[in-house]
Amino acid sequence: MIKKYYESDADLEKISSSTIAVLGYGSQGRGQALNLRDSGLNVIIGIREGKSRNAAVEDGFEIYGVSEAAKKADIIMVLLPDEKQAEVYREDIRPFLADGNCLMFSHGFNVHYGQIVPPANVDVVMVAPKGPGHMVRRTYEDGKGVPGLIAIEQDYTGNAKDIALAYAKGIGSTRAVVLETTFREETETDLFGEQAVLCGGVTCLVKAGFETLVAAGYAPEMAYLEVLHELKLIVDLIYEGGFTKMRDSISNTAQYGDLTRGPRVIGAESYDAMEEILCEIQTGEFAKEWILENMVNRPVFNALNRADEEHLIEEVGAELRSMMPQFKKD
Numbered sequence: 262m263i264k265k266y267y268e269s270d271a272d273l274e275k276i277s278s279s280t281i282a283v284l285g286y287g288s289q290g291r292g293q294a295l296n297l298r299d300s301g302l303n304v305i306i307g308i309r310e311g312k313s314r315n316a317a318v319e320d321g322f323e324i325y326g327v328s329e330a331a332k333k334a335d336i337i338m339v340l341l342p343d344e345k346q347a348e349v350y351r352e353d354i355r356p357f358l359a360d361g362n363c364l365m366f367s368h369g370f371n372v373h374y375g376q377i378v379p380p381a382n383v384d385v386v387m388v389a390p391k392g393p394g395h396m397v398r399r400t401y402e403d404g405k406g407v408p409g410l411i412a413i414e415q416d417y418t419g420n421a422k423d424i425a426l427a428y429a430k431g432i433g434s435t436r437a438v439v440l441e442t443t444f445r446e447e448t449e450t451d452l453f454g455e456q457a458v459l460c461g462g463v464t465c466l467v468k469a470g471f472e473t474l475v476a477a478g479y480a481p482e483m484a485y486l487e488v489l490h491e492l493k494l495i496v497d498l499i500y501e502g503g504f505t506k507m508r509d510s511i512s513n514t515a516q517y518g519d520l521t522r523g524p525r526v527i528g529a530e531s532y533d534a535m536e537e538i539l540c541e542i543q544t545g546e547f548a549k550e551w552i553l554e555n556m557v558n559r560p561v562f563n564a565l566n567r568a569d570e571e572h573l574i575e576e577v578g579a580e581l582r583s584m585m586p587q588f589k590k591d
């Protein structure tokens with residue numbers, strides 16, 4: 262049985278006298294740093310010059326370069342892009358790690374695939390919120406939390422788990438639930454989830470529905486509202502109460518179509534593709550591909566991203582959203 266932890270299982274005191282360096286101030290860096298500070302913990306930011314450094318200054322943090330922050334800290338949370346972490350680790354983190362420090366990640370990619378090999382005299386820990394950084398912050402501000410994972414790769418001090426749980430409490434995750442996993446399990450399931458379902462699966466499904474309707478002569482605006490805008494409303498119901506709550510809310514006609522037609526869209530071919538994708542993750546083939554892609558300045562990433570940015574669904578969506586009050590900035 263997987264271990265689950267809640268508020269009463271974690272003690273902020275375990276890290277209340279520690280200096281926590283959050284390295285990177287992007288999606289996760291900002292969300293986690295603000296939550297930790299609001300939880301009363303001692304946070305500094307390690308960041309290069311640039312856009313997100315300015316945001317950290319505006320938010321009133323004590324700011325340092327990455328190496329300086331790593332040197333000052335007891336807990337070093339690496340919230341840099343996965344593809345940059347190994348290089349920054351070699352140059353700006355590893356030389357400044359002290360005996361008994363806690364090296365922390367929110368995703369296991371670099372440790373699991375051997376791109377970062379920490380020394381034996383530090384704790385190596387993961388605290389991974391299961392949600393985007395902006396939601397980590399917004400949910401905390403609402404008095405709730407995004408569920409999280411902890412994993413202990415190396416327990417040099419004997420305190421690694423207490424530290425991980427306290428950090429998870431600091432970012433709000435124990436308000437929801439924290440599961441105990443391993444670097445391998447988190448890395449493989451996270452990559453699979455984002456590729457096959459959450460990001461890759463969903464965007465391709467929506468695009469396919471949109472393109473099918475538009476090719477059949479329906480207005481792109483109709484297609485957009487049908488397969489993209491309404492998706493959130495349906496997903497919200499699934500999120501709140503599973504398939505059952507969603508099916509309680511839709512018409513019987515929709516439910517019959519869902520049960521009989523859904524399996525034709527996601528059929529044997531999709532199951533085979535998912536298995537193949539999982540296998541590429543487990544063997545390290547995907548990791549190798551992504552590392553090599555970065556070494557040659559991301560030609561595939563850039564070309565595919567540009568094509569999607571220029572897709573009709575984005576143009577139509579931007580125009581429709583600009584008229585909807587819920588998307589207007591204050």
Ligand SMILES: NC(=O)C1=CN([C@@H]2O[C@H](COP(=O)(O)OP(=O)(O)OC[C@H]3O[C@@H](n4cnc5c(N)ncnc54)[C@H](OP(=O)(O)O)[C@@H]3O)[C@@H](O)[C@H]2O)C=CC1
Nearest residue numbers: 285286287288289309311313340341342367368392393394
């Ligand atoms: N995004 C998410 O919600 C989730 C992310 N994670 C994990 O969290 C980690 C961080 O991801 P994410 O928050 O998306 O990252 P972002 O891309 O949002 O932010 C990265 C931050 O690192 C800084 N940075 C980039 N390159 C360098 C460098 N060479 N030296 C110093 N600073 C640098 C960026 O600064 P600048 O503005 O100057 O580019 C930015 O502040 C990853 O391990 C990811 O897998 C885990 C769960 C969810």
Ligand SMILES: CC[C@](O)(C(C)=O)C(=O)O
Nearest residue numbers: 391392393451455459460
């Ligand atoms: C779903 C994408 C994610 O895994 C996340 C927000 O959890 C990521 O890497 O950003």
Ligand SMILES: [Mg+2]
Nearest residue numbers: 391392451455
């Ligand atoms: Mg994820």
Ligand SMILES: [Mg+2]
Nearest residue numbers: 368451452455
């Ligand atoms: Mg991920």
